[in-house]
Amino acid sequence: MIGELGGDRTFLGSDDKGLGSEESCEASVEDKEKASVTVNNILSALIRYSELTGRRVSGKKCSDSVGIVPLGSSLTISLGRIKQSFVLTDPHLHDMPIVYVSEAFLSLTGYSRNEVLGRNCRFLSGPGTDVGTLCEIRENIRTEQASSVRILNYRKDGSSFWNLLHISPVRNARGKIAFYVGVQTDESAKTDAQGLSPEMRQLGTVGAVKVAVRSLSAGVGPSKSS
Structure with a gap:
């Protein structure tokens, strides 16, 4: 988990979901967000396919309808090389949404990318x-x-695990906070195959994320000051 920057955002705590009393034929923000996530996942898969086959895939993500800024394909590819469990969140958007999730996070929590x-x-x-x-x-x-x-967190199946969580701001090339990275480590997995401690793995992951963002920040992510 990653915290919230303040204001009227409620990054921590339970989900506040409700149904409005008035019916409307216009799609809700939640429906638009779900549709956006689905399209983004398809396009991300196509981009990964294009990298493997050499065939170029182009398209416009519909994230703009819900305010989520899509990550550039180069940044997505760089982040995909990082094997640890982590997420990136955008502190400049309402409710600080997750904009990138690693494969290891999905394996750890049991959620699909579309659900995260x-x-x-x-x-x-x-x-x-x-x-x-x-x-x-x-x-x-x-x-x-x-x-x-x-912190005690919960997987999709309801099982709990002690998460050794490290959170860090990620700044772009101009020194402005672009994202926050949260690195998750199941406490039961004290060391990895290389004998590295959770702390060392977390620091290595944060360092790799920061290098990727700073190297490519001219074309990805927010550049606002926090």
Whole structure:
């Protein structure tokens, strides 16, 4: 999970979903978001296919309808080389949505990419998640500080795991915060095949993400100041 920057955003806590009392023939924001995520996933798959086959695939993602800024294909490819579990969120959009999710995150949590992109990271919270830890995350995000916490999260099947979570702001080439990265490590997996500790794996992942964003920030992600 990653915290929230403040304002009227509610990055942490339970999902606030409701149905309006008035009917409308116009698609809801939620429906548009789901459609956008589906189209983006298809286009991302096509881009990956084009990289393997050498055939060029072009298209316009419909993220603009819900305000999600699509990542450039070059950045997506660079991030796809990182094997650890992590997500990128956009602090400049309402509810700080997830704009990139790694394959390892999907394996760890049991969710599909379609179920993760565009959502707020609070969906990993559950009845046993400590409120004090959530407040600590929120404060660190507000002050633009990196932080490491141990937090109880929940997979799609309802099973819980202790997440050794590291969160860090990711700045673009101009020094402005473009994203926040959250790196997740199941506490039960203390070391990997190379004998690296969770802390070392997390720092390596954050470093790789920062290099990718700074190298390609001229054409991807937000460039606003926080």
